[in-house]
Amino acid sequence: MRIVYFYQYFCTPKGSWGTRVYEFAKRWVAQGHQVTVVTSVYYKSDLKKGKGLVSRYTVDGIDVIQLNIEINNKQGILKRIQTFIGFALLSSFYALKLRADVVVASSGPITAGIPGLVARYLRRRKLVFEVRDLWPDGAIEMGLLNQPILQRIAYALEKRCYRAAKHIVTLSPGMSDNIRQRLGYTHTTSVPNASDLDLFGATPPEVTWPDWARQKKLALYTGNVGVVNNSELLLEAARSLQQLGRTDIQVVLIGDGQLKAKLLEESKDVDTFTMVGVMPKTELVAWVRQSMVMLVPLRGTPVLDTSSPNKLFEALSASTPVIQTTQGWLKTLLEEYEAGYTVDANDPQPLVERLIAMADHPERVEQMGSNARSLAEKEFNREVLSQRMLEVLQNAHSS
Numbered sequence: 001m002r003i004v005y006f007y008q009y010f011c012t013p014k015g016s017w018g019t020r021v022y023e024f025a026k027r028w029v030a031q032g033h034q035v036t037v038v039t040s041v042y043y044k045s046d047l048k049k050g051k052g053l054v055s056r057y058t059v060d061g062i063d064v065i066q067l068n069i070e071i072n073n074k075q076g077i078l079k080r081i082q083t084f085i086g087f088a089l090l091s092s093f094y095a096l097k098l099r100a101d102v103v104v105a106s107s108g109p110i111t112a113g114i115p116g117l118v119a120r121y122l123r124r125r126k127l128v129f130e131v132r133d134l135w136p137d138g139a140i141e142m143g144l145l146n147q148p149i150l151q152r153i154a155y156a157l158e159k160r161c162y163r164a165a166k167h168i169v170t171l172s173p174g175m176s177d178n179i180r181q182r183l184g185y186t187h188t189t190s191v192p193n194a195s196d197l198d199l200f201g202a203t204p205p206e207v208t209w210p211d212w213a214r215q216k217k218l219a220l221y222t223g224n225v226g227v228v229n230n231s232e233l234l235l236e237a238a239r240s241l242q243q244l245g246r247t248d249i250q251v252v253l254i255g256d257g258q259l260k261a262k263l264l265e266e267s268k269d270v271d272t273f274t275m276v277g278v279m280p281k282t283e284l285v286a287w288v289r290q291s292m293v294m295l296v297p298l299r300g301t302p303v304l305d306t307s308s309p310n311k312l313f314e315a316l317s318a319s320t321p322v323i324q325t326t327q328g329w330l331k332t333l334l335e336e337y338e339a340g341y342t343v344d345a346n347d348p349q350p351l352v353e354r355l356i357a358m359a360d361h362p363e364r365v366e367q368m369g370s371n372a373r374s375l376a377e378k379e380f381n382r383e384v385l386s387q388r389m390l391e392v393l394q395n396a397h398s399s
Contacts, residue, residue: 002102003025003103004035004094004098004100004102004104005021005037005104006038006095006112007039007130008040008087008106009042009071010022010039010066011047012045012046012059015044015047016044016278016281018193019196023194024385024389026060026062027386028390029060031390035061036065037063037064038067038115039065040070041067041068042071043070043073044278046280052068053067054066067087067091069090070083073226073256073258074258084109085111087111087112088112089114091115095118095119095125101397102393102397103116103125103126103127103128104127104130104169105117105127105161106130106132107132107135108132109135111157113161114157116161117160117161126166126399127164127166127396128168128392128393129167129168129169130171131169131170131175133303134178134306136151138301141301141303141304142299162179162183162185163185166395166396167187167396168189169189169190169191170189171191171193171308172308173329175306191385192380192385193309193310193313195314195316195381196317196382199281200288200317200318201319204285207286207290213250213252215248216249217250217292217358218252218290218292219250219292219293219295220254220287220293221251221254221255221297222254222287222294222311222314223311225257225258225259225263226257227259229257230297231257232263233297234295236348237251237352238267238270238272239272241272242270242273246272246355248359251272253273253276254277254279254287255278263275281314288314289318289320292321293320293321293322293358294320294321296309296315296322296323296324297324297325298324300326300327300344300346304326305326305329306329307330312330316339316373316380318373319373320369321340321368321371322334322339322341326342330342333379337372337375338367338368339368339371
């Protein structure tokens with residue numbers, strides 16, 4: 001098959017972002033399929049802005065067309081909307097130009113569906129619509145899309161994408177349930193983010209740990225530092241740990257985002273809180289494996305309860321337990337496998353209590369880590385999940 005994949009945030013393990021598209025596409029290429037990814041310039045990707053409007057690469061057999069439109073999480077909402085629309089319009093040219101048996105449009109943002117619609121209606125391509133986030137519901141819940149006219153446009157575009165698709169792929173069962181219950185579309189399949197069992201399961205290279213990290217029990221967060229990610233909750237928890245004299249526990253944030261400068265300023269007097277800059281996924285492995293626990297503190301909203309955060313699957317692969325805040329499918333899984341805990345998204349004290357209990361019972365942490373790895377192997381094997389999505393594409397092509 002010839003597969004064209006429209007996705008704005010393409011990244012390989014050399015970058016510091018999710019590698020789902022890269023990992024899936026690489027496996028499809030190995031099976032004899034031709035895959036072209038149309039992407040943009042995301043600041044956490046290892047692909048950097050080139051000269052001119054378009055750059056082209058071949059990455060492990062994947063044809064990559066990079067539109068040199070820069071996307072950065074520090075951009076304001078209006079600037080980000082401009083970049084989303086710019087990508088949608090420019091990528092629509094390739095929706096018309098590229099030969100394809102199946103086209104995948106990956107959202108959010110919902111504007112990523114536009115080139116998919118162009119391919120579907122103007123070139124009669126088979127469309128599979130991938131839902132990474134429930135747009136526009138998520139943006140509205142977060143207060144990022146407040147204008148009524150833009151909300152109406154976004155909802156209309158969402159419905160059109162679902163209607164046009166031969167099949168809808170979601171990143172969690174909760175997303176599939178939402179689409180079925182809210183809009184009545186039943187042609188959905190859940191293909192969650194996968195665990196990188198090889199990368200995060202291997203013995204990492206030797207690391208010279210900074211003085212502040214030695215002899216500490218690390219509670220690690222990796223990723224965007226922002227409102228959606230509830231980053232301020234972690235600073236509040238660290239401050240409470242310091243007040244309680246639990247300086248043996250260090251809350252560590254590795255990443256970047258809109259709240260980074262604010263948290264750096266507010267944490268100057270908090271010795272139990274440290275921020276580290278963005279690093280490639282290959283370097284991140286040692287930190288995840290060294291940590292007592294991975295923190296996944298998303299804000300408490302219904303849409304985020306359906307999320308599928310990469311950092312959680314990385315932790316499971318590394319045999320690292322998880323403390324997270326969503327109240328949906330991930331809470332159920334962690335409880336079933338005894339691989340982590342779920343705490344209140346709006347109150348730092350339950351998080352503090354869990355961290356102290358884990359620090360005081362290392363044997364329990366070790367067992368939870370073993371359970372986490374078992375969960376990764378049984379439920380989130382990348383070989384299985386990439387094949388599941390490929391079967392969706394093959395069925396769409398043959399229908």
